[in-house]
Amino acid sequence: MDTETLEALKIAVRGPVIGPEDSGYDAARKVYNGMLDKRPAAVVPCRDVVDVRDVIAFARDKGVDLAVRGGGHSAPGLGIVDGGVTADLASMRWVRVDPEARTAQVGGGSTLGDLDHATQGFGLAVPTGINSTTGLGGLTLGGGHGYLTRKYGLTVDSLVAADVVLADGSFVTASESEHEDLFWALRGGSGNFGVVTSFTYRLHPVGTVGVGTTVWPVDRTPEVLAWYREFMPQADEDVYGFFAVLAVPPGPPFPEELHGRKMCGVVWCHTGDPGRTEAVIGDALAGAREAGEPAFHFTTPMPYVELQSMFDELLPPGLQWYWRGDFFDRVPDEALEIHRRYGEELPSGLSTMHLYPVDRAAHRVANDATAWSYRDAVWSGVYAAIDPDPANAAALKEWCVGYMEALHPYSMGGSYVNFLGEGEGEERVRATYRENYDRLARVKQKYDPDNVFHTNQNVRPASAASKA
């Protein structure tokens, strides 16, 4: 962006406008993934709807690339664009809970932690993801899954309404009764359709939950995973356990002799009576013990809000991240050895693979009821290569891509949009949306025909898509 255009931006918006010459520039362009070093022409903190509208108008009218930053957690750094302008929603963090109606209205730049803090004060919650520092904006628009998904569905299944600034500057509310097509697309279609300045969610009763971890040495992966693939889908919906290959974190509750050792295992969240968690999970493990005694097992009651931030300290901003994902409806025998091999070859202490359950309540919604098109998936898998040291970047990429490619033939063909990595391309976005893609492209054509919102996992407007 030349100086003249930057000056025009300063006039067009309330400000501040943070450009390369400003002292806050490096802080403003930082995203969660330390592997990225994008250099936007300007970052504009937005405090309200009009700020957002002004940035959109400027980018649209000047033909400047626009990015929208929620929590900044996207692995490919989609909240920032090289040489373009970012509408930064970090100042739009607020939550208004209506405990009577059991709803919460939330500012578009809020984090999961903001929402959990405010709702848990009333013994309520929205199903979201598993790290409190993640942005609700990107997570919700992609679909959102976490510990409460088997019980209460995806994040979008609790979305009641969204206030949106559209590409043409108009400000609308999307819900089941207004702009229904937009509301459909926002529930999984990612940041393609406008800037959501507030989300309204339905709340569910959640208080203290039973939390636990059970791990086995990584060479037991085939046997443990063979048990888990049978156990999890038929378990009661109060039992949620994601399967992982991981290195044991260096701290409590894990005994010191296990720190750093490569393991496979399950992280549990039990939404039934927390006094019964050990009995429920203990029973479940009877079958698993045939695969070998766990190296470590514990369960404990924990307020849900605490569970939500359990991994925050382990994963501070600024680490190197490289990830890929795919959906699975089964774990065939051929996959068991692949998981063991890549578990044994973890490239760093923080790298991990998770299979997140997305069944039960999430399956009670039809595949075409929202843009999220994998209601028949049982797991959303992610291969996350993570390390503080930039010198390990190449090793992280190699492990992550190798693991994904080895298992892809046994996947359902597409990934959760929020687990798509850097530069995976249009075919992968199409595979994310399957039969919902064409409808998304039509909604895009209606609400953003010039593709103003393209710094995302892009769905092109129908007319552009049909020309390709």
Ligand code: FAD
């Ligand atoms: P950003 O990088 O700010 O934005 C990502 C995309 O969303 C961009 O295209 C942006 O333009 C768009 N966007 C963000 N806010 C808005 C808005 N208000 N209006 C319009 N567009 C917007 N996902 C899960 O479902 N479950 C998990 O358990 C989970 N765990 C995670 C843990 C970690 C440590 C990390 C890094 C990610 C995790 N994710 C999880 C993935 C997460 O959902 C995505 O990274 C998501 O993009 C984060 O949203 P954000 O707002 O922080 O990201």
